[in-house]
Amino acid sequence: MPTERLTFTGHSGDTLTARLDLPDGPHLATALFAHCFTCSKDIPAARRISARLAGAGFAVLRFDFTGLGHSEGEFENTSFTTNIRDLELAAEALAARGMAPGLLIGHSLGGAAVLAAAGGIDSVRAVATLAAPFDPGHVLHNFAGAMDRIEADGAAEVTLGGRPIRIGRGFVEDVRAEALEDKIEHLGRALLVMHAPRDAVVGIDNAAAIFKAAKHPKSFVTLDEADHLITDPDDAEYAAQVIAAWATRYLDLAAPAPPPGAPEGVVRVSEADADGFLQDVNAGPGHHVLADEPAAYGGTDRGMSPYGFLAAGLGACTSMTIRMYARRKGWPLEHVSVDVTHDKVHAQDAASRAEAKADKFTRSVRLTGDLDDDQRQRLLEIADKCPVHRTLERSSVVETHLA
Template structure:
């Protein structure tokens, strides 16, 4: 997916570093992502979720808050309120590009920030939290030992996730006074709460508080045994899939209509896992699937193989063609199913004049209903008139077998 590296002015004029992950096709909606406390826009969970959403047509802007990552400014001078203001500034930047965000997604303290920021971003229709605290003051447990020093000296250097950060008194005071429940109650947007029951950093009780404080529409989905930072790729991708599916209820993800006379459409296949073989398959606005390879071939087995999709196309086309003919003839066909297998065979098995190997697709057709022998034979002939069969037959061999229904014992 294409990614733009950009900067925009934050709440105090400092330039904030950002990445805008864009779909390969039209932008159907835009999401704004807020990272976790002292993290950055490039944390694996943010990257993976942005990649998955952009594959589904949703552009994602993720940026470093003031004083973090590649953004300008001093972290010691920031507060929870300034983070909220940075989010509003990011939304204003997107609006200036006619990409006003319809979704806000926040991870950990970023989740608390998007709940507060929603009131200042009128374009938002849905808000998503991942492992968010119900009280921003929750983060102070990371530096409990330094609180006396911060109170007396105005700031203190603390070590968080192995890195030094200077925490100021204004930050501590701000998070202790930042009540979220009024903002949640007046969210005026759909809410999706994602949280892991085994989150040892922000307990699941926080998700319950957020959910109960919100008005409908609201949804809660568990992330099972994911950790707080959602470090496993499978957990981040699952979260992205849930977000994308949920968003379709509240955000218009319909692509622009194709020009008149355009053929059926384009199937776009986009790489979803550069280290493996998983692919996102998008056909039009409504149909998404995943292609992959088995574990034995280095894939993650999260979707059908390419040949599996070819076999599925042949089976579906065969079943539809048979049904269409039987319906027109008003024959008593109750149901039809097609089993398709694929393998390579020596070409001379099919044609004595050919050499090398060709593809062989074997169809086993199951017809249920009080059909006569002549009707069954005719439907078997009709199966060979399926358009996908004809396409494959030009360079492949398609073998068709009628499976007889077993007589009841």
């Protein structure tokens, strides 16, 4: 996954730092990610979700809000309103590169921020929140013990996530005054709410309130056992897969024209996990799947194996070919299913090589419908006319070169 480091100017003129994670292939859409309260663009959940979305063809910008991470400025002088402005400026920076964001993603308070900012970013068509509070003032409980000092002195240092950070009175007053209900009701964009029922930091009732306030199209997906920061890699990957699949319904994913000599377009396979065998498989704007190896062979079993995909191609082509023939003949075929297994067997015709192996694919075809014996036999014969079957039976030419 290629990543660019870039900067843009924040609400107060300070330089904000960002990472733009790019797909290893055609750029289909752009997302803008807002991190959780006092976190940074490099929090594990943000990195993992961004990487998985990049694997599905999304460019994802994640940045540090003013005064956080590697961005300039003083956090104690910021507010929820300035966070929203930083988001708008991030969207403008993307638009200047010809990559205006169609999707906003916000985690925790960042989720509240994208709900508030979406209406001011014309390019946005979809918004996804992760563990977001309905009331931004919810964050105040994180430093309730310092509220008297903040009120009296204008700012105070509190410890959040094991590190000290100064909170200003302006931030406190701003989040207290912010009300999201009207903005959610008039969002005018597709909304995906994701939340864990056992989130101990921002309760699930927040998700219910956001969902209730929103108009359709809206969706809710549970994050099951995930913690508030989505620290488990499997939870982050699940969230990214759901967001990518959901967003394709609402974004205009424009894929490049297929190159000459490849009428079906390019199938791009890129490594998703250098420590294992997980692969991102993309075929056009609407088709993203994972390939992997079983755990017994060093993989993580999060996708079909390469031979599984090969068997799937044979089974799908067989079923389609039978259906096309029965439809043309007007036969009463109601349903087709094909079971395919793959094995390596000793090649009977390779006498000169005692250890030579051949690939054996076994198909079991089920035909449902009021068909007579002759029709069933003919459809079984037609299965052998499947183009993938013919490709597997005859020699193929595979040309390989360095890109």
